[in-house]
Amino acid sequence: MKVGYLGPKSSFTFQAASELFAEDTLVPFASIPLTLEQLEAKKIDFAVVPIENSLEGSVHATVDHLFGQSSITVKEEVILPIRQQLLGTHSMEQPEKILSHPQALAQTKQYLKNHYPGVPLEAVSSTTFAAQYLAKHSREKVLAIASEKAAQEYNLKIIAADIQDNVMNQTRFWVLSTEKKKKKTTNQQNKKATLFITLPANLPGALHQVLAAFAWREIDLAKIESRPLKTHLGEYFFIIDIVLNENEALLENAITEIELLHAKVQWVGRYPINKFT
């Protein structure tokens, strides 16, 4: 089986993909739209892309590409802790600079302030680029912040492990497929469904009416978020994540009712959650 993912090979998405697809061919792509287009064109069997980070929020490129399309569904969710490593080719007292992607630099700001005060931080295009730079310039006094996979890939030393300031930094990834048939899953206990709901009009209370259909059935919403419809300013669709248990018949009733209220419901997927720590 061929599994496409948001590359490069040392990315956190690669880590998520390899947790579920250890024995398959993993193919990196340069962007989220490119990965999903390969899936739509059936050049790959599965696509793995990030959907939400606990600090940054939803990954809009993924949400916006999935909105309005009907061929792709979510098969699995993978939740990974995001751990940043301080990497080097050798230990050094006082590095001349520290390289990383702006997001990784932001996530380790406090650590760098405490341990490397005054050392210039240089933003580069990706954590992989930072690791690559070190591997290619092994005699320079430069450190990089990147993933553990990057350390392995470029044969770098972990100078300090897990240096992210916020220990709760996690990312959700989705495994997507165009196949309708169910994939055997590792986890049958913990399941969710995701819907995209477009309200009939910007009526006062329209969203309240939709939520009421879930609330009186005690259907638990794990998340609700709005994204612009890209039509007019102030027009949105809603991303709604539902915790599944024995309520699936009730959920079907709720969706039928919501559609009778002239809201449009897109069923994005029904999927187990695979949480790694």
Place this chain on the structure above:
Amino acid sequence: MKVGYLGPKSSFTFQAASELFAEDTLVPFASIPLTLEQLEAKKIDFAVVPIENSLEGSVHATVDHLFGQSSITVKEEVILPIRQQLLGTHSMEQPEKILSHPQALAQTKQYLKNHYPGVPLEAVSSTTFAAQYLAKHSREKVLAIASEKAAQEYNLKIIAADIQDNVMNQTRFWVLSTEKKKKKTTNQQNKKATLFITLPANLPGALHQVLAAFAWREIDLAKIESRPLKTHLGEYFFIIDIVLNENEALLENAITEIELLHAKVQWVGRYPINKFT
């Protein structure tokens, strides 16, 4: 009066600021956090920053900086159409490349495909950088996509006007202040309030309960969106925009009730809307 804004001088935020503060000193800052920090330190009287674009959604840097703080309030909203211009130092049959910020390139994708098929598009750090490059390299066969203000600022020709694909591309800007006293406004008809609401716990139906407090009073919500609390994955606060009319007493009752349900309510501002076309 000193008004800080997200620069540079040819940015759309500058345009928004100059619509309301024609006779004041406008000072550009390099980022949204920097602009807001200057306001908090009372080095400027007002700050103008973007809050939402009709295609890209909320500006997270603005939302996240305002969450949890109490000194800054919204005084005015400015809505501007975002119009992209094709700029050059001279007309040319076949440019060697076209420069702009990735967002501006994305917003004019269809136009460029129809009128300049095969011409390489080069992503640069800002539309201003693209315009500056042209001004400095006037003999190269290069075009740029940037604002009308950038054309004026760098004395460039508008080769084609308003080339954005989506005519509904608009951005909302907020004028923020630490002053409690009301500013005289140009528009008393069209008003909104923004609240940040943190639910007491991740209970099924907690959001529904909060929305019910608005719905049965027929209080019109213009927007509801969630942002991560940056604590655990799956914990959010809600941005709620309310259309104000004669319902302000009702709104106060609703907020009192919501607080009695142990939700935390942050009053971000009550402000008139200034819409330019």
